[in-house]
Amino acid sequence: MDAAAFLATVRGAVDARLREFLAGRVEEARRLGPATGAVAETVADLTMRGGKRLRAAFVAAGARVAGEKIPSPGTITIGAAVEIFQAYLLIHDDWMDGDESRRGGPTAHVALGRRLGEEHSAVAAVLAGDLASAWSRTLLGDTRSVWSHQEERVVLGQILDVFGGAPPSLVVTLKTTSYTVLMPLLLGLGTGPAFADRAPFLAYAHHVGEAFQLRDDLLGLVGDPAETGKPVGTDLLRGKRTPPVIDALDHGDDDARAAIEAVLGHADAPAAHLRAAIDALVSCGAVERAERRIHAALEHARGDLAAAYCDDEAKDLLVGLARLAAERTK
Amino acid sequence: MDAAAFLATVRGAVDARLREFLAGRVEEARRLGPATGAVAETVADLTMRGGKRLRAAFVAAGARVAGEKIPSPGTITIGAAVEIFQAYLLIHDDWMDGDESRRGGPTAHVALGRRLGEEHSAVAAVLAGDLASAWSRTLLGDTRSVWSHQEERVVLGQILDVFGGAPPSLVVTLKTTSYTVLMPLLLGLGTGPAFADRAPFLAYAHHVGEAFQLRDDLLGLVGDPAETGKPVGTDLLRGKRTPPVIDALDHGDDDARAAIEAVLGHADAPAAHLRAAIDALVSCGAVERAERRIHAALEHARGDLAAAYCDDEAKDLLVGLARLAAERTK
Numbered sequence: 301m302d303a304a305a306f307l308a309t310v311r312g313a314v315d316a317r318l319r320e321f322l323a324g325r326v327e328e329a330r331r332l333g334p335a336t337g338a339v340a341e342t343v344a345d346l347t348m349r350g351g352k353r354l355r356a357a358f359v360a361a362g363a364r365v366a367g368e369k370i371p372s373p374g375t376i377t378i379g380a381a382v383e384i385f386q387a388y389l390l391i392h393d394d395w396m397d398g399d400e401s402r403r404g405g406p407t408a409h410v411a412l413g414r415r416l417g418e419e420h421s422a423v424a425a426v427l428a429g430d431l432a433s434a435w436s437r438t439l440l441g442d443t444r445s446v447w448s449h450q451e452e453r454v455v456l457g458q459i460l461d462v463f464g465g466a467p468p469s470l471v472v473t474l475k476t477t478s479y480t481v482l483m484p485l486l487l488g489l490g491t492g493p494a495f496a497d498r499a500p501f502l503a504y505a506h507h508v509g510e511a512f513q514l515r516d517d518l519l520g521l522v523g524d525p526a527e528t529g530k531p532v533g534t535d536l537l538r539g540k541r542t543p544p545v546i547d548a549l550d551h552g553d554d555d556a557r558a559a560i561e562a563v564l565g566h567a568d569a570p571a572a573h574l575r576a577a578i579d580a581l582v583s584c585g586a587v588e589r590a591e592r593r594i595h596a597a598l599e600h601a602r603g604d605l606a607a608a609y610c611d612d613e614a615k616d617l618l619v620g621l622a623r624l625a626a627e628r629t630k
Numbered sequence: 631m632d633a634a635a636f637l638a639t640v641r642g643a644v645d646a647r648l649r650e651f652l653a654g655r656v657e658e659a660r661r662l663g664p665a666t667g668a669v670a671e672t673v674a675d676l677t678m679r680g681g682k683r684l685r686a687a688f689v690a691a692g693a694r695v696a697g698e699k700i701p702s703p704g705t706i707t708i709g710a711a712v713e714i715f716q717a718y719l720l721i722h723d724d725w726m727d728g729d730e731s732r733r734g735g736p737t738a739h740v741a742l743g744r745r746l747g748e749e750h751s752a753v754a755a756v757l758a759g760d761l762a763s764a765w766s767r768t769l770l771g772d773t774r775s776v777w778s779h780q781e782e783r784v785v786l787g788q789i790l791d792v793f794g795g796a797p798p799s800l801v802v803t804l805k806t807t808s809y810t811v812l813m814p815l816l817l818g819l820g821t822g823p824a825f826a827d828r829a830p831f832l833a834y835a836h837h838v839g840e841a842f843q844l845r846d847d848l849l850g851l852v853g854d855p856a857e858t859g860k861p862v863g864t865d866l867l868r869g870k871r872t873p874p875v876i877d878a879l880d881h882g883d884d885d886a887r888a889a890i891e892a893v894l895g896h897a898d899a900p901a902a903h904l905r906a907a908i909d910a911l912v913s914c915g916a917v918e919r920a921e922r923r924i925h926a927a928l929e930h931a932r933g934d935l936a937a938a939y940c941d942d943e944a945k946d947l948l949v950g951l952a953r954l955a956a957e958r959t960k
Binding site for chain 1: 631632633634636637680682684685686687688689690691692693694695696697698702704705708709712715716719722723726727728729731732733734735752753756757759760763767770777781784788792809810811813814815816817818819820821822831859860861864868938940944946947948949950951953954955958960
């Protein structure tokens with residue numbers, strides 16, 4: 301077979317593999333919301349539009365040298381992963397270079413600027429590249445597949461967070477719990493023999509992630525900047541409605557609501573007004589109620605481990621780490 | 631051991647592993663140039679500055695559940711990789727959120743804006759995140775380590791390309807050859823048994839990458855936009871000195887030089903001037919000389935394979951693919 305026929309064969313197989321893989325990922329992203337759908341579709345469009353598949357052909361050629369007369373399904377999958385990896389690089393590069401067309405159509409930042417608003421063009425394109433990067437490894441499906449799957453969830457969660465409209469608990473699960481508790485724990489579990497039942501650990505991770513994020517929200521309001529390393533109230537000034545803020549707006553009195561709304565989304569609010577808003581969050585009980593939710597999440601996490609197949613010392617360790625995650629001061 | 635003592639033990643081991651790993655990566659990036667050094671140092675600073683290492687502790691806790699009484703070096707390395715992965719996410723998130731401080735110091739885009747100029751702050755921070763993402767997998771050192779090593783080279787090459795000052799051939803090797811020929815070929819070779827000598831394939835990849843990039847430069851000047859999917863002359867208008875442009879400025883007559891300099895770096899140059907500059911690149915012989923360099927690179931690639939341990943049919947295939955890469959029209 302000459303090189304052109306070889307390339308055509310590889311291209312046919314790789315395009316079919318990509319179409320199948322991308323359809324599944326786009327479908328999943330669409331289910332999360334319109335922004336995640338738009339970003340995923342843009343990655344898929346760019347990946348499928350044109351593309352010589354030369355890189356996939358070099359993978360198949362390497363496999364040919366190593367003994368594969370006809371590219372195996374595994375080799376085609378590696379080739380498809382390299383093509384998605386190229387999409388990641390093209391998306392970030394085109395944005396950095398300010399290029400407007402690619403493969404006979406708009407570059408990702410141009411396409412996403414049209415779909416999600418010009419002001420979001422850069423952020424959406426960087427996230428599109430990050431998503432393509434995660435997808436390439438999901439497809440590669442190597443021994444660390446837990447890593448790439450959780451990485452994909454983080455990027456989807458960040459898209460939801462930036463563009464809004466998703467339930468806060470979904471954002472927390474995707475963008476915080478995934479890589480703060482779940483991925484590390486699953487990676488560690490993976491160092492041992494295959495495990496009977498991971499469900500108790502998944503439930504534990506979910507509750508610890510919830511407590512971790514609530515603590516993060518509280519530290520951003522009433523934490524000590526000398527410990528946390530960042531100023532208080534930035535979420536408020538940026539207009540971010542964290543659970544304690546939603547609670548205060550729902551259950552606080554008129555004075556508390558007015559104090560919070562005076563700074564919510566007002567980046568240039570004076571320091572005294574910010575101070576008053578934070579005082580209102582404390583005095584209306586929202587901070588105290590968040591503390592109780594953290595405590596309840598920790599109790600759930602402890603309960604989840606009851607069914608876990610491991611010794612009591614390991615359970616105590618996980619409970620202790622959950623407390624460190626949820627009761628930290630920085 | 632209680633959770634706090636466990637966390638402290640893990641933190642000590644993970645910090646030591648990170649210090650050792652990051653020192654090596656930063657040293658290598660510094661050798662490439664000041665911009666790559668600045669970006670790498672910023673990633674390393676953020677990774678080492680503070681950080682509770684809770685995620686690494688969850689890795690070690692998972693390993694504890696799976697049977698490791700004391701975290702093994704392998705487990706500590708996975709934990710360190712997760713911490714660098716967090717740095718990647720923080721760097722991109724902080725830029726998207728416009729946050730200015732993190733862990734008691736400037737966020738990456740703020741630090742890089744100060745070091746490389748405010749106008750480069752966003753691009754440098756996105757690349758810093760991309761580099762951290764590549765590093766996390768380099769450290770993980772999974773079965774696809776060839777992937778992460780080449781990914782790291784791509785990001786370093788893009789930094790050199792964006793910030794300038796590096797020899798063009800180094801940029802081509804790092805940002806194009808790495809993922810266009812070398813990584814795909816090595817991934818394919820990896821599907822077979824360990825191979826006697828990869829050196830001929832590395833040399834082949836180097837020469838094919840050179841020819842591929844030169845063709846890219848030529849297509850951007852004299853290609854058919856209907857085939858390439860992008861307009862001609864954008865590199866010129868953006869002031870990018872590709873090898874054919876350097877050649878024409880060095881060897882063209884005064885008229886040719888004037889025609890090229892009238893548009894080089896002038897984004898708003900009229901179409902007629904751009905046409906005249908491209909005509910000058912052709913008439914002064916720079917395009918023809920680039921074609922000859924492509925031909926010579928292909929001959930080198932063919933020669934490299936003479937010493938390769940594989941059958942003639944596989945060699946013919948590699949030579950054919952090299953020609954497709956170098957003689958394409960899109």
